Amino acid sequence: xxxRKVYKDFNMVGMKNSGVxxxxxxxxxxxxxxxxxxxxxxxxxxxxEIALYEHKRDEDHLExxxxxxxxxxxxxxxxxxxxxxxxxxxxxxxxxxxxxxxGELHLQLSKWAEQQGFERNMESYIIETYHPSDNDEEDVEIxxxxx
Numbered sequence: 001x002x003x004r005k006v007y008k009d010f011n012m013v014g015m016k017n018s019g020v021x022x023x024x025x026x027x028x029x030x031x032x033x034x035x036x037x038x039x040x041x042x043x044x045x046x047x048x049e050i051a052l053y054e055h056k057r058d059e060d061h062l063e064x065x066x067x068x069x070x071x072x073x074x075x076x077x078x079x080x081x082x083x084x085x086x087x088x089x090x091x092x093x094x095x096x097x098x099x100x101x102x103g104e105l106h107l108q109l110s111k112w113a114e115q116q117g118f119e120r121n122m123e124s125y126i127i128e129t130y131h132p133s134d135n136d137e138e139d140v141e142i143x144x145x146x147x
Contacts (some may be wrong), residue, residue, distance in 0.1 A: 001105065002111040003095045008143065010088045010127060012050050013042045013076055014069020021056050032068040038048045040082040052086065052125035063124050073127070090124050092143035099130070109142055123147035143147045 014089035017031045028051055039045060048071040067086060079085045093144040097105045113120070122144035131139045 001095055001097060001108055003093060003109055005091060005116070005118070005146070006094050006143075007091050008089070008094075009040070009051065009137045010086075010143075011034050011075065012052070012069045012086050012088075013014070013045065013072050013079060013083050014050065014067040014086065015069050015083050016065055018063060018065040020062055022062075024053070024064075024066065028066060028068060033065075035068045038080065038083075039070055042070060042072065042083070043076055044074045046071045046073055046121055047050065049130040051128045051130075052088070053128070055126060057122065060108075067125075080133075088125060088127065090121060090145045091117055091147070092127070093146050094141060094143045096131075096139055096141040098133075099119060099138050101144070102140050105140065106144075113146055116123055118146040121147055 007126045017027065032049060047071050050069055051069050052067040054066060056064060070124045076085050089093065093109055095109045103115055127143040129141045131141065
């Protein structure tokens, strides 16, 4: 697993959702499916799916929000009803791997960032982008915001 630091800009249109952090593994794909039914309404859309996650601050922080959407190529002048345009530009620790390994990827990336001396930016969203691969399982690219 290769980890690295990058500065990256994201432009997305998506829908905000919320739920119990422990249920994100099922909630996020369900929300993404509902969102994709309306993806044709978005101008300048790409085919790259994206999700933004609120950080889980501590053990007592049980519920959080997240966005599911698509990366857009340029600024969007008209955002469909019930959707938001979000721009995120930060330094990130990043890695890529199979979606089935997403939990382990997050763990290893967090460890790597800490070993490098990076501090997590808890005010910015954790970002995941999803990419088709040669087999049936898609890849996920994880971006942890850092200082």
